[in-house]
Amino acid sequence: MNLLKKVFYQTAAIIPSGVLKSISPITTLFPYQHTVSDSVLLHIKHLYPYKGTKQFTKDLDFILKDYRPITANDIWNVIQKGDTLPKNTFLLSFDDGFRETEEIIAPILIAKGVPAVFFINPAFVDNRELFYRCKISLVIERLIEKKENTSLLNTGCEILGLDKNTPFENLIRRIKIITNLDAGLLDKLAPHLDISFEEYLYTEKPFLSMKQLESLVKMGFELGGHSWNHPYFHLLSIDEQIHQTSASIDFINAHFTQKIKLFSFPHSDSGISNSYFQHTDSVDMFFGTQNQKLESNHNVFHRFNTERPDLPLQQQIKGILLLSFLQRLFAKNQVTRFD
Template sequence: MYKFKKEFLTFLNIFSNNLNLDLLIRATGQNLFLPFYHTVSNQELIHIKHLYPVRDEKRFKEDLHFLLKHFKPIAVDELSEIASGEKSADENSFFLSFDDGLSEIYDVIAPILKEMGIPAAFFVNSSFVDNKELFYRFKCSILVESIQSKPTSEAVQAKIDEVLVKHSNSTQSPVQRILAIKYDQKGVLDEIGALLEVDFAEYLNSNKPYLTTQQIEGLIEDGFVIGAHSEDHPEYSCLSLEEQLSQTQCSMQFLNEKFKIDSKLFSFPFTDYGVSKDFFRNIFDTGNNIADISFGSAGLKKESFSNHFHRVAMDSSNLPAEKIIATEYLYYLLKAPFGKNSIART
């Protein structure tokens, strides 16, 4: 389903150049837009290089100027009022967020947002704060870079194939198979790292890709909001309900204990696809008090839970903001006659 959407959106981009965004917004009735990014950098980031495009500072600023031209930035307090029904999103508004808690948030992104007067929420994984661990997908990218940039002996290649054949489609290349590794297979990446003499601990120590405790405290002092993004970024559809709740609650508890954060915001790692009603009932239950607002990444969508919001990934391609946003609204309009803009959970 995701692959079809991506291909269809790519097709729709052809028609997005001459679309009037304000007319599209009015036609859809979707005044609230929630863009999200992961990071922004003028430097090559090896741990991300083979996963998705990274916006440079120039393109990021252009995106923000476009958003400000068509939408009013809102803070989490106003979003909470919309979630609770105290306020409706009558005015074109956007709520900006960033996933994965990467260090560029402090060094690059926050200074730009402060200069432009844009509030934002930054979602962190509790296991990665202070560079304690490395996201398994980042390990994939580092390994791919090692394979492509350094010669590998036939003996090592054979050993890598031997490890991979147990977990993936042997007809694919080693690079494809590494990038296809799932959360429950992540131990394989350490085996391959050892064969390639890639030291992930050294990479963490040298590159420090994640926010530190001190940096997070600085962001909070500057008025930004910090939310949870699970402990170590699993795919929730592959977890049991108990595991989903544990990942969520533990990451929220970490923020409360370490930073005394009152607002309870949670952003799903990867996607909320396949997550049941029971999960949302549990986290929003006032007795459990796990989360106040949660965020998915399904694009412009209607949701049965008023305090769950869907966002649009702005770094899934190299396209400028105007094309990404116009295409997303056009896609929403085209699906409307078929009733495909609402998520039905079981």
């Protein structure tokens, strides 16, 4: 966390929660995460930090003191009536469909009486395909292990179009910015690093199986689409964006009975046009990641990430409440869409 963010959260921490609630326009909180684990998950290790079971449980205990958990269906009923979202409530969600959601997270939520939405990418279900971002983490891990192998590093540089003897940090930086458009580079790197993504899928099974998804539904949790295979939407044509959306929703409709059709944008919803929303009427509710900002579209809601292990949920909630107040103060709390 950079210095500016540290100062911001420290400032938010000294303001009483009651004061922040009274000045913030937020009524319903939309926290989201990807996974919870006490183990080192190599396919995530070099992407982002995540919380362990103890901290996750502590976070839930905190939020349940001041906020009431609700379902996506509850929110749908509210917006259908044209009402405002209920105060002091929260809807928890998890992206990407990692298996820990069923094995670790769901049992904790059931014990606490907390509903949640799990957004999945059908391409990864049953571990049929490895998310390219997970490949990035595995490649970086292996490069760190073989950091002293100059010949291997130069081969990596050649594959990535970098000069030989490029500094190791620059090599890693280049790998981290690989997108869905050049993800094939990871498959070219893998054999030189003695990595088999297929073997990793078979042995580690990082994603949910169909059986586990059925288990989540039986437990009463809601499922939503998160695109077919998690591309950056801003790198796609609008037709591709619509296809990625409808394909993930269609998969859920074909296999599960869900009252409402839910979709969360992969990576980010920045740059999504009004035209996209006009052509995705198969979705009832959308979820973005622009830190609780408001939308002119009444069925689009913005979440905030609560994954940082160095920040207890109490601090993160205080931070998002203060941020929303400041954004409204400076007329920056509304998402602007283009046609």
